[in-house]
Amino acid sequence: MNIEQEVKKQMEILKRGVEEIISEKELEDKIKKSLETGKPLVIKLGIDPTGSDLHIGHAVPLRKLRQFQDLGHRVKFLIGTFTARIGDPTGKSETRKMLSSEDIQRNIETYLEQVKLILDLEKTEVVYNGDWLEKLSLEDVLKLLSQFTVAQMVQREDFSKRLSEGKPVSLVEFMYPILQGYDSVAIEADVELGATEQKFNILRGRDLQKNAGQQQQVCMMMPILVGLDGVEKMSKSLGNYIGVTEAPNDMFGKVMSISDDLMWNYYEVATDVALEEIKSLKEGVANGTIHPMDCKKRLGEEIVKIYHSEEAGKQAREWFENVFSNKNMAVDLPEVKIEADEINAIDLLVKELMFLKSTSEARRLISQGGFKINDEAVKDLKAVIKIEDGMVVRAGKKKIVKIIK
Numbered sequence: 001m002n003i004e005q006e007v008k009k010q011m012e013i014l015k016r017g018v019e020e021i022i023s024e025k026e027l028e029d030k031i032k033k034s035l036e037t038g039k040p041l042v043i044k045l046g047i048d049p050t051g052s053d054l055h056i057g058h059a060v061p062l063r064k065l066r067q068f069q070d071l072g073h074r075v076k077f078l079i080g081t082f083t084a085r086i087g088d089p090t091g092k093s094e095t096r097k098m099l100s101s102e103d104i105q106r107n108i109e110t111y112l113e114q115v116k117l118i119l120d121l122e123k124t125e126v127v128y129n130g131d132w133l134e135k136l137s138l139e140d141v142l143k144l145l146s147q148f149t150v151a152q153m154v155q156r157e158d159f160s161k162r163l164s165e166g167k168p169v170s171l172v173e174f175m176y177p178i179l180q181g182y183d184s185v186a187i188e189a190d191v192e193l194g195a196t197e198q199k200f201n202i203l204r205g206r207d208l209q210k211n212a213g214q215q216q217q218v219c220m221m222m223p224i225l226v227g228l229d230g231v232e233k234m235s236k237s238l239g240n241y242i243g244v245t246e247a248p249n250d251m252f253g254k255v256m257s258i259s260d261d262l263m264w265n266y267y268e269v270a271t272d273v274a275l276e277e278i279k280s281l282k283e284g285v286a287n288g289t290i291h292p293m294d295c296k297k298r299l300g301e302e303i304v305k306i307y308h309s310e311e312a313g314k315q316a317r318e319w320f321e322n323v324f325s326n327k328n329m330a331v332d333l334p335e336v337k338i339e340a341d342e343i344n345a346i347d348l349l350v351k352e353l354m355f356l357k358s359t360s361e362a363r364r365l366i367s368q369g370g371f372k373i374n375d376e377a378v379k380d381l382k383a384v385i386k387i388e389d390g391m392v393v394r395a396g397k398k399k400i401v402k403i404i405k
Contacts, residue, residue, distance in 0.1 A: 003035050010071050014220075017060070017269040019196050022203070022219040030190055030218060034073070043068040044189035044217070046078040046129070046180060049107035054114040055241040056303065057225035057234030060269050061193045062118045064222060068191070069123055076187050077119065079108055081130035083179050114244050117307050132186045133179060144178050147211055148204070153177075156200050181205040184217050191218045223269055230259045239357065248304045250334070252316035253399075255300035256324075260285070260292040263299050271302040297321075323400060333402040338387050345371060345383040348393070355395040370396045 010031050011024075021027055034041050045065050047058075054062075069075045084104050112126070136144075153174045154160050162169050177200060184192055184205030192202050199221055206216040224233045227240025234241045242254045258266065267278045281298075284290030300320070301313035323333070338352055349355050349362040349371065356362045362371075369377040372394040373385065389405040 001035070003032060006035055007032050013067055013071065014064070016275065017223065018064070018220055019223045020199070020219075020221040022206075022221075026216070027191065027218045027220075030215075040072055040074040041068070041190040042188055043073050043075050044078055044184060044187060044192045045075075045194070046080055046083075046183060046192075047111065048080040048084040049104050049111055050084055053236055054111065054244045055234055055236060056244060056270050057227070057241065059118055059244055060225055061195065061222045062115065063270075064193055064220070066119055069120055074125065075119070075123065076125045076127050076189070077115070078183055078187065079111070079126065079128050080180075080183075081108070081128040082133040083129060083176060083183075117244055127187060129179070129183050129186070133182070144182060144208070145175075147208065148178060150174075177201040177204045178208075181208040185209055185212050185214065188214060189217045190215070191220055193220050193222060195224050196221045197224065223265075225269060226262060226265065228254055228258055230262050242303070244307050246307075247334075248308050248312040248316040249319050251304050251307065252300040252313075252320050255303055256296055256320060258296070260296070263292075263296050266303070267299055271299065271306070273298075273302055333392065333400060335404050336401045337404050339405075340387055342384050342386050345378055345385055346381070348385055349395055353393065353395070353399075353401060355399045365395060 007028055011028060014027070015021070015024075030041055033039075043065060045061055065075055065077070081104055084107075112121070115121070115124075154163060156177075159169050159173075180201045181204030183189075185208050189205065189209075192205055194202050199219065202217075202219045202221070206219065209216050226232070227234040227238060228242070229238070229240045232238050232240060236243075242251055246254075255263075255266070264278065264282055267273055267281075268275070281290060281295050285292050285295060297317055297320070301317050304313035304316045336353060340352075343352060345366055346359050346362045349365065350357070350359055356365065363381055365371050366379060366381055366383075369379055371378050374392050375394070378385070387403060387405065389403070391403045392400065393403060394400045
């Protein structure tokens with residue numbers, strides 16, 4: 001094996017879709033040493049089980065972790081059983097509530113069930129930071145604290161912002177990046193993955209490793225995936241997400257709702273399509289030889305393929321084209337049960353089907369003719385809809401269901 005060529009190959013794979021590497025030279029050196037000694041690198045990705053559902057935004061660092069795994073490195077998937085009780089304050093505008101042990105355990109089980117869609121769990125070492133953090137004495141904790149200053153902690157943008165607004169920042173929250181950094185010491189991480197907003201925390205791991213006499217970990221920052229709305233980061237609470245366990249047709253339909261500009265970002269960080277091919281597709285759209293809709297359909301297929309199968313991706317595309325392009329209502333549609341015999345149009349869209357977040361959005365859609373019953377537009381804002389078994393409700397171009405009584 002030509003070590004220089006292998007280092008170059010691994011770097012090309014690993015750099016794809018990465019926002020920042022601290023530092024690239026260190027990563028090259030670590031990979032080279034790993035190849036020379038036959039000792040795989042220890043790759044760390046930590047998550048706090050504060051929620052139970054993963055979306056494709058969460059999957060961005062997980063997919064990078066899988067790349068390290070496929071290249072023969074040692075993946076340590078760290079679950080913050082201790083730090084989850086504090087809650088990572090990154091990007092938060094207020095102090096977070098602590099979770100109970102029962103909530104944490106329940107979330108862990110759900111996380112791992114979903115993570116196996118991306119990682120090879122047989123090659124993944126799942127570790128829990130409670131195993132070492134719970135054993136720290138008060139003296140140990142004070143020694144950790146002594147390595148940092150208050151001035152360093154308030155450099156964090158979210159802390160400084162809250163303090164300037166007169167909002168509280170608890171001392172427990174100051175501890176979070178220090179404890180996350182200590183995790184890297186405990187498992188002797190060579191590389192730590194995280195979102196760009198985690199940069200401050202990941203760098204603390206380098207500080208603590210240096211002070212402990214260890215080789216400093218490489219920090220690999222992954223981009224935060226923008227949600228379907230093209231504005232906010234992907235989040236379940238904002239409703240702008242694609243869940244990794246969603247049905248193929250739902251996944252595909254959601255992909256089709258993103259903007260043409262945003263789809264190139266999804267291609268790079270959320271699929272395995274070769275960068276050269278993405279470049280070719282982009283050039284084709286720019287010069288008019290490829291229609292953007294065709295690229296978006298390909299993107300939908302690729303994302304469904306990752307979490308389901310290639311065949312599921314093709315079938316989801318066929319379903320979408322039948323319903324939305326060919327207007328074929330004979331295909332299977334998602335079904336929603338409604339008990340009421342009649343309901344006003346706005347309540348149907350917002351409360352029953354939850355197609356829209358607000359009455360103002362519903363009013364706008366109805367006024368524009370985007371609300372249809374059995375493919376007939378309903379434009380009366382005060383319309384009362386008689387609920388019938390088998391009726392098809394469509395909201396805009398991408399949302400459609402069959403009502404069952």
